[in-house]
Every structure is written in structure tokens, then in C-alpha cells.
Amino acid sequence: MNSRERLLSALKGNKVDRLPCICPGGMMNMIITELMEKTGIMWPDAHTDANKMADLAMAVYEYGMFENYGVPFCMTIEVESMGAGIDMGSKMFEPHVVDYVIDSVSDYKKLKVTDVNSGRAKVTTDAISILKNKGHGVPIVGNLSGPISVASSLMEPVTFYKELRRKKEDVHEFMGFVTNQIIEFGQAQVKAGADVIVISDPSGTGEILGPKYFEEYAVKYINMLIDGIREVDENFPIIVHICGQMRSVYCEIKELKADAFSFDTVVGIKEIREHMGDKILMGNISSFALESANEEKIKKMTENAINSGINIVSPACGLGTQSPMKNIQAILKTVKGED
Amino acid sequence: MSKSKEELLKQLSDCVFEMEDEEIISVAQEYLDAGYDPLEGITEGLVDGMNRAGVMYEEEEYFITDLLICSDAMYNGLDILKPHLPQKNLEGEKTYKCVIGVVEGDTHDIGKNLVKIMLETAGFEMYDLGRDVPLRNFIDKVKKVDADLVCLSTLMTTTMPGMKKVVEMLKEENMYENTKVMIGGGPISQTYCDKIDANGYSPNAVEAVKLAKLLVGMGIPA
Numbered sequence: 029m030n031s032r033e034r035l036l037s038a039l040k041g042n043k044v045d046r047l048p049c050i051c052p053g054g055m056m057n058m059i060i061t062e063l064m065e066k067t068g069i070m071w072p073d074a075h076t077d078a079n080k081m082a083d084l085a086m087a088v089y090e091y092g093m094f095e096n097y098g099v100p101f102c103m104t105i106e107v108e109s110m111g112a113g114i115d116m117g118s119k120m121f122e123p124h125v126v127d128y129v130i131d132s133v134s135d136y137k138k139l140k141v142t143d144v145n146s147g148r149a150k151v152t153t154d155a156i157s158i159l160k161n162k163g164h165g166v167p168i169v170g171n172l173s174g175p176i177s178v179a180s181s182l183m184e185p186v187t188f189y190k191e192l193r194r195k196k197e198d199v200h201e202f203m204g205f206v207t208n209q210i211i212e213f214g215q216a217q218v219k220a221g222a223d224v225i226v227i228s229d230p231s232g233t234g235e236i237l238g239p240k241y242f243e244e245y246a247v248k249y250i251n252m253l254i255d256g257i258r259e260v261d262e263n264f265p266i267i268v269h270i271c272g273q274m275r276s277v278y279c280e281i282k283e284l285k286a287d288a289f290s291f292d293t294v295v296g297i298k299e300i301r302e303h304m305g306d307k308i309l310m311g312n313i314s315s316f317a318l319e320s321a322n323e324e325k326i327k328k329m330t331e332n333a334i335n336s337g338i339n340i341v342s343p344a345c346g347l348g349t350q351s352p353m354k355n356i357q358a359i360l361k362t363v364k365g366e367d
Numbered sequence: 368m369s370k371s372k373e374e375l376l377k378q379l380s381d382c383v384f385e386m387e388d389e390e391i392i393s394v395a396q397e398y399l400d401a402g403y404d405p406l407e408g409i410t411e412g413l414v415d416g417m418n419r420a421g422v423m424y425e426e427e428e429y430f431i432t433d434l435l436i437c438s439d440a441m442y443n444g445l446d447i448l449k450p451h452l453p454q455k456n457l458e459g460e461k462t463y464k465c466v467i468g469v470v471e472g473d474t475h476d477i478g479k480n481l482v483k484i485m486l487e488t489a490g491f492e493m494y495d496l497g498r499d500v501p502l503r504n505f506i507d508k509v510k511k512v513d514a515d516l517v518c519l520s521t522l523m524t525t526t527m528p529g530m531k532k533v534v535e536m537l538k539e540e541n542m543y544e545n546t547k548v549m550i551g552g553g554p555i556s557q558t559y560c561d562k563i564d565a566n567g568y569s570p571n572a573v574e575a576v577k578l579a580k581l582l583v584g585m586g587i588p589a
Contacts, residue, residue, distance in 0.1 A: 057524070057525060115499070117472065118472075120472070120525065120528070121471070121472030121473075121525055121526060122472070122523065122525055124472065124473060124474045124499065125474050126474065126499065185475075185476070185477050186435055186477065186480055189431065189432045189435050189477070190432070190435050190436055190439065192432055193386075193432065193436060230475075230522065230553070231475070231477070234430075235430065235431065236430060236431040236432065236477065237430055237431075237432055238429070238430030238432065238433065241430070241432060271553060272553060275427075276427050276430075292553075315524050315554065316524075316554060316556060316558065316559055319524070319527075320559075320562060345524055345553075345554055346523065346524045346525065347524060347525075348524040348525055348527055348528070349525050350528055
């Protein structure tokens, strides 16, 4: 099996010769400073240049870190396309939002409509096309920020969270609009040649919203997003990454139409397995350990994840850019059974 | 017949706890009009309600969105009661000062805002530097206001090293002994806290208050 076949089989619950080992990109960052220095391709340049983005994504595979290509390297393309101001960050920091667009959910009509043929949305889909043309049998992972995270980056999040309760109708209109823009970007990634889409919604967790709002706002619009992406291809594989503690929302998470679930290091694999039945689970090597522990420790953690019944091995969260490459490589070595 | 003080204090507390951010305005006014002590209205009414909400949060009955609305109610009540407080602090009573912010590179500030609200509720004098704060600004502000505590928050793995730098800067400027450093946020853990020599980590806003009091010795007789 090549890496692409292995990941796609695992996602559909089919047999694999061994577990896949990936790190998606997007919120689940897999770019480290060491890799940038080795390749000479630096952030923030790689966020705005399709060739650099593709080359840096390929380097992750070539240096034996993970068995996938993944783009983009941030969570800000969706909000930028709707008008938010972005600081492009540095070789240490990811791009982040510095200017909100609206003051209230009721103002959502002031937002720009996403144009996937311009800006960094185009950079991303171009990068996917470049990766597709390389045809290495390496799966290409496209990344999307989830609806709540996008919505709460277009305006002051405290106001947004309060309006979830106070302006329900307007919030739903706003969320519908936002989700449609993300769908545009997602569909463009699929058409460009992505094999899998990962949706991360760190601002829409059960811890923040509680089960009621998690169902009403997070589940509803993530499912709308999944349905929208699958208008292009009805069986298109989708992974949803859930941040933080999940225990208050296990029931609601099961309603998500994703093929697989990725989760944080605070959630034990055995615990989540108990609640999620035979769902495909991806995770959850501590990104803190990857930055600060040694290879021996990471080997043990990886073995432990495999023995606990994980289906796809990956970090639990985005990598810190200061993580040493040899620590990252230790995961894949262990998965492959190399010493 | 006008309501008793206890009755109104209970109503103030309930308004915060039950997220009645509009009703609380008239209740606070009624409390003042009856001639009752505004300080007690804050501590036994508003803060009591916020503390009850905090307990529900710990029990996972309330969530962050709930606490935000409770705090709106509390602040609406404060707006009415605060102008009627005596101007000067009681003599000999120490004010604990706390600088708080989200470290450079990150703009996620929901957790920081919540911790700020809860610490303010607990009586800390808060200096909020906001989000995406250049690390040097923490040191400068701590110096300027002579803060007892600095709280650093981030939700991103990539910006965690900024916390370590702040601790190092405090050490370099010989401020580490007198200023306690508290850290928190999604990817942060006690292990990380120990590793970078911060004084404490708390997983949520309610724990943060207990920890902050402990670190600065608030409520402990000198």
C-alpha cells in the first residue's frame, strides 16, 4: 500500500497493512522552524506563494515527518476572504487575525463573499494542484477552519458568544452565510485535487458552548459544511478535529457526519473509544511532549496510542514551531516498526 | 412595604446567577434607594451570584457562554452600585494588582477575558493588556503598576514559548521574586508550567482565582 491508499482505506474502516501516520496542517500545524531552515522556505512567505507552500508541504513528507501533504498552514484564509485583517506572523508564529470586520452578528451582510479565485484561497488551491501533479501516492490533506471559529474571528468573540443566546435568529443567518463561504473554499480544494479534508473548530468546543449550543451551532453547521463539500463527491473523506475536553458532548459529537475524529491529548483513547464505538479515531500524541520530550519517550507514547486502538496516528494538536525534527520523526519510525 | 436587605441581596445574586442582565439594573437601584450599603450589595449580592455561577461551571452545568452573560449582569449591577462606594479604600487594606494578556502571536482571548472577570470579581485590580501582546509590554506594565501577579494566556502551541521568555525577562530584571507568574490556555499544562518556572497553572477561570489568591497570599493574615 502507498501512503495515499493506506490513509483512504483507514478512513473508510477498511483493512490496512499498518496504521497511517499524518499531521493535517491548518490548525493542526506540522511546520517547524528546523524544516524551514533545512529547506530555505520560510514563513510567512510560504503562506502567500503557491510554489513555496507546495514545496514546504512536500518537505514534511520527504524529511520523514508525516505521510501526507497538507495545506494551508494557518486558519486565517477563510476570514481574510470575508474581510478580516491578518498579521502574517513570522517564522515562529502562524498568521492571526488583527482586525475584525463586524460588531454584531446582525451586521453579517457587510461581510465580503469569498472569492476562491483570488487571494490566499487561490494560493492554497494552486498549491494543491501542484501537489496533485507530483503524483507520489502521498495523500493531500486540505484544511478548513470550522464555522464557529470563522464566525468568532470576524467579530469580537465575547460579543459573538453572548449573541448565541440573545440573537438566535441573526446568529443562524450569520452562521449560514459563513458556512456557505467555507463550503466554497472546501469545494475548491476538493476540485483542485485534495484527497481528504480536515475541519478544525477550536472555538466551537463543548467546553465553551455546553452540549445545547454545541448541538445547535457547532454540530449543525459542521454538518452543513460536510454536506456542502460532499456535493462535489458524495463519499469524500472528512476528518473533524475536536479540541479540549469532550465529556460533556459525546452524544452530540456522534451526530457529526465525518468519517473520522481527531482529538486532544486531554482525552484518553480508551475513554473516547468507549463512547464512540467503531468510529475511526485519529490522534493523539501530545504536541507538548513532541516539543520538549526525547525520542525514547515519544516512541513509548506512540506505541501506547497504537496499543490503545487508535486508527490513525497523529499529533494531538498543532506542533510548536520549535519542536525538534528528530522527535517528530520518532512517531513515524515507531509506526513503521523501525528502531 | 419595601423589601428587606437580605431579600434584595438574594435578588442581586440571583440576577447574576440566572443571567438577568436587564432586571438587575432595577434591583440594584431598588437596593440603593432603600439605603442599604453598596459595598455589601457588591460582595454579598453580585459577587455571590458570580461565585455561584463559578461553582456551576466547575460542575459542568454552566459553560463559558453562560459565564459571559452572568458577568454582563454582574457588571450592569456594578455600574449602579460602584459610584456610591466610599472614595477611599479602607486603611491598611492591600490592593493586589494583576497584569493579564494573551502572549504575542495569538489573538484568542476568550479564556483571558474570563479569567480577568473572575479575578476582578475576587477583588484584584486588573490591568488588561489585551491580545497579541509584545512580551516586553508585560514587563513594562508590571514595573509601572508594581503588580503582584502577571497572567499569561495562549491557545496556540506555536506561541507557548513566549511565556517562557516572559519568565526569563522577569528573572533578568530581578523581578521574578516579587511577581508571581500564572499561565493558562488550551495547550498549557502543569508540566509546561514547571518546565518554564512559572509559579502556577490553572485549567480554568474558577481554579485561576483560587490559585491567584494562594500565590499572592490574598486573604492570609500578614
